[in-house]
Amino acid sequence: SGQERRAACLETAQTLAIPLLTSSLTTILAFTLMLLLSGQTGEYAYSLPVVVTILLLSSWFLSMYITPFMCFWLMKVPPRAEAGSKPDDEPAYSGGIYAAYRVLLKGILKVRYVVLLATLALLAGGGYAGSKLVREMFGHSDRNQFLVYVDLPAGYNIEATEKVVQRLTSWLSDKKANPEITGTIAYVGTGGPRFVLVLAPFDPDPHRAFIIVNTESADQVIEVAERVREYIAGALPEAEGRVKRMWTTGPEPGFLEIRLIGPDAEYLYEKGQQLTDRLRAMRGAIDIRNNWENKVLTAPVLIDQARARRAGISSQEVANSLQAHIDGIQATEYREGDQAIPVMLQSVEEERAAGSDFYNIRVHSAAQGTDVALMQIANIHGEFAFSRVARRNQERALTVEFKHEVLKAPELLEAATPLVEELGLGEDYRWEVGGEIEKQAETMPKLFKWLPLCGFLIVVLLIWQFNSFRRPLIIVFTLPLAFVGAFVGLLGFRAPFDFFAILGLLSLAGIIINNGIVLIDKIDSERNAGRDAYTAVVEATVSRFRPICMTTITTVLGMMPLIISRDPVFYSLALIIATGLAFGTVLTLGVVPVLYSILFRVKEPLAA
Incomplete structure (x- = not known):
């Protein structure tokens, strides 16, 4: 200008x-x-x-x-x-x-x-x-890692879980089968450390394991994760495997929970099993899990106090004998330098493996200095019981969690809602939505406050x-x-x-x-x-x-x-x-x- x-x-x-x-x-x-x-x-x-x-x-x-x-x-x-x-x-x-x-x-x-x-x-x-638009809270991460959760039926001991994990990790480490994998680390019976903020390790359980798999690059994660999922389904029939990509923060992308809430545990378990079966029939549904898991065989020991008193045996002595037979009890410590090594007292494996010997466990009476067979002072019978009964806000709540290969969480909820409604829950029962949708509903009001x-x-x-x-x-x-x-x-x-x-x-x-x-x-x-x-x-x-x-x-x-x-x-x-x-x-x-x-x-x- x-x-x-x-x-x-x-x-x-x-x-x-x-x-x-x-x-x-x-x-x-x-x-x-x-x-x-x-x-x-x-x-x-x-x-x-x-x-x-x-x-x-x-x-x-x-x-x-x-x-x-x-x-x-x-x-x-x-x-x-x-x-x-x-x-x-x-x-x-x-x-x-x-x-x-x-x-x-x-x-x-x-x-x-x-x-x-x-x-x-x-x-x-x-x-x-x-x-x-399809709404999602957070997407997947670009880390060159993915997670593998291995679940055996409730009731399996940690030795059986370790054997399954060893078979899986051996295959993962095979360079011919998986040349993209650079390393793995497994945690048996525990969810491992919380090495990223979004990861919430599960509570210790002998029948569960957690594996972290590292690949050469993030681009290989999807292909390798799908290969691992197929291997678990074909080569490890006794276990259920959930393979998950890493995500940025918040809940896992596409992760959906359906909570069945009500007073009666047997009714909730039955409806939870029905919902799980229907979801397994849904095409594309993966990583389906019921947090109450399966029922396990238990043997309640009902002590007859009158007979126990005549034998001079207390309930504490019965509990100590049972623990020594099944899990082992610490008798003393052996010190080597500054290291304290516990010395455990436990029945030999052959006796523990035989269920019939459970009735003949010897209970020691400190007062009389004698041993009495467990069946002489207690009534024992076998029954199937829940491995766990979860609660939410002090109410019994059975949670079925799942994902889909293609659908996002809102689309998956729309597809799963008819399956939940077909359950016909009773008057005192209701269902709630958890997972990514619940987290999004909690976060958005805070964001736009x-x-x-x-x-x-x-x-x-x-x-x-x-x-x-x-x-x-x-x-x-x-x-x-x-x-x-x-x-x-x-x-x-x-x-x-x-x-x-x-x-x-x-x-x-x-x-x-x-x-x-x-x-x-x-x-x-x-x-x-x-x-x-x-x-x-x-x-x-x-x-x-x-x-x-x-x-x-x-x-x-x-x-x-x-x-x-x-x-x-x-x-x-x-x-x-x-x-x-x-x-x-x-x-x-x-x-x-x-x-x-x-x-x-x-x-x-x-x-x-």
Whole structure:
């Protein structure tokens, strides 16, 4: 425009300082929702809003001070008058692309109400697309590890479990069968350490085991995990194996629980078995497990106190004898240096393995110094009983957990609901949903608890920036329209709407608000410079065409590696930013001028 270089640098910084600061603060307020989130998810996401705040504020400072300084020293552009370029009456933006966009913009402004109706129709379509999205809490991790849970029927001892695990780990370590596996570590009878935050080790149980498998790369995990699942089903018929990929945080993706709650344990167990059988018949259902497991053979020992007293035997002595026979009891300690080695007293294995000898266990009477057979002082009978009875909030609750090879948790719940309803639970019984859906229902209210306050502060900032209510209304109206493009992108690529997709929406909102603030501020600057309202709208929008398009193109290109590789963590986030920003750019360059012209009654000047 013929302005001197130093004056141009100073004026640009002064003109954009407040608008860019306002847009940075609105984005920070949007990410404040993550900062105030409590619980495990809040711990996981806490660093993100902190980093975003630091980056945005430092970026604003650098752009307002360092960028003009660098432009002054490095951009040796002579003023228009010295360069002998375009005359003053020729538009500054007269290139082919600018001219085409100027013609298109003028045409849009002529049919502004038609454009507004079309925009409202798009908004309704976006709402429909959003309702069809598959929701997920968190996706799988990109770690080169997966987990194997080995469950034998309840009642198996730890030696039998160890033999099964040894067979499995030997096959996993076979380089011919599994060349991708670099190492395994197994925990028999225990869930192992909690080496990542999301992992909740199960309680110690002799018939359960846990294995961590490492592969050469994360890309091999899916293929190797499926191979392990097939091997367990074919080569280990006595065991049930659940093979799981690692996940980022929260509950396992796609993991669903159905809890049957009621007073009678036998009734719950029967209904739980029916539900388990129906789920096993569902095509694609995997990792099905009943937390009450199977019934086990027990032998209750009912001591006849009268006979025991005549023999001089107490209940404690009976308990000690039983423990010594079955599990062993510590008799003393053997010390070797600073090491204390327990010395256990236990029956020989042959006697413990023979169930008939259980009746002939000798109980020692310390008072009389004699041994008495257990059957002489107690009544013993065998019966099948529950291996465990789980409770939730002091109520008996049987939980059936499962996943699906393809379906996400909401889709799986929709498919499983008829199976649960067919159980015909009694009047005092009910069922609940757990797993990923329950966790999502707990987290989302916490996340959006502060949304009204943050939204109010954003609107206050915009009103303060423009000293107007109509201008912020234009920007606020474009946000849901930008989300339409994001929802359509997720739906088109069949990506889930997960926690990172919410982060993508927040980032998208920040970019759209930034574009809207800068564009409206430019329109007002043109009007303050003396141009009529119509020309100001057209020329200001044309002048922001290249910066807004460059922002969109560079951002979309930055997201492309995540989209092409279908990144397991940030795929949905990248899709939302790329598709939402592409759609939002069209809105900013088309709909914002239309809304401005409608709200401020801008009319096209009459032809001379």
